[in-house]
Amino acid sequence: VTVTDLVKESFDRIEATDDQIGAFLTLNEDAFEQAKRMDELAKTSDNPLFGMPIGVKDNIVTKGMRTTCASTFLENFVPAHDATVVERLHDAGAVTIGKLNMDEFAMGSSNENSAFKPVRNPWDPTRVPGGSSGGSAASVAAGQVLFSLGSDTGGSIRQPAAYCGVVGMKPTYGLVSRYGLVAFASSLDQIGPLTRTVEDNAYLLNTIAGHCDMDSTSAEVEVPDYTAALNQDLTGMKFALPEEFMAEGVAPGVREQIEKAIETLKSLGATIETVSIPSVKYAISAYYLLASSEASSNLARFDGIRYGRRAEADTLDEVFMYSREQGFGDEVKRRIMLGTYALSSGYYDAFYKKAQQVRTLMKQDFAKVFEEYDAIVGPTAPTTAFKLGEQLDDPLTMYANDIMTIPVNLVGIPAISVPAGLSEGLPVGLQIIGNYFDESTLYRVAHAFE
């Protein structure tokens, strides 16, 4: 097959399915040109991503290609450069097919916060694909692309991967460059791969991981070949199952599939013990304070002067005010207000500082678990995909979705969601959480479920 064939197949599939799914916000008009050039030059490469069509979440900047963050504010924003991850994929020979729908500025768990259109779950179009990387997960699940990039601040790669029955990896903080990722909460954000298979996922991480001078939080670590771990068996491995992840809110059908997955791990020679990580119960409150605080600061740059939408106004103050009033959706405004409040003088110690203390406590709790166990296992999300509209009027219920994914971002460790069976016809995700920079172990364990 030629690169042109692959690109054509991807576009055909998008044409046939995306009216219903809504995964793409922008298609790359130059994709065929690029494919043709690659075919003509008869370029070859050892990289398995060579010639592969990929989708990129629309908060990752792409040179000359609209990058909206699914916000009215950036509806017509065309970046002047590529994010480091995009550059690395292009160097590997991958072809960007287009930009993927998401919750506005990555704030949400259902993709319903996109300013343009919701994404629908390919398994059942009356249901959400999860969020905020809903387009990234749905496009892979619907076979539009085999590889996509998402971002994960509090679960936004893993939860949609779980809801759509695909593999999603949130790498260790600092492993993948954030240069060119539009910042939501800079101390939590990570870019990561979504794919059909664990092996594809490892290839994609191989390509995007590694130090980058343009990101001051980028780690100086050796990047191993993540596929090397895939065929090692699980004999003798020790897993921890936090009781807090199997508590009341977990739907019976999810619990059943996770228990089955645990039996599978045991049958492969691993041991599993129940542990308690008490600080996990503070995770949601701490996260929504910290993430909103960072967001209120990061989103200050959208002022109507530097980027995107500029409202008609008489004074400079009005330009700021009206641009932000018209450009941001409700959820984004809610977070900016919450974050600004939490950071204001007089409240800082009570909220922001307390939340940071919780974060430190959680780091210590998780470190203790990793002294004894190779990895932590549990559900990725408490339920399977819910119906569109079901949680829209209830932000707190929506926030509660993130209980199992958020601790991982607060601590900065990696985690993968891998499909582990169906509950009433809908995919359930098994989450495997590892120690810092131990992505290889996660791939090794996840591979056992394929």
Ligand code: GLN
């Ligand atoms: N659902 C979480 C939120 O709304 C996570 C978002 C994310 O990971 N980008 O903040």
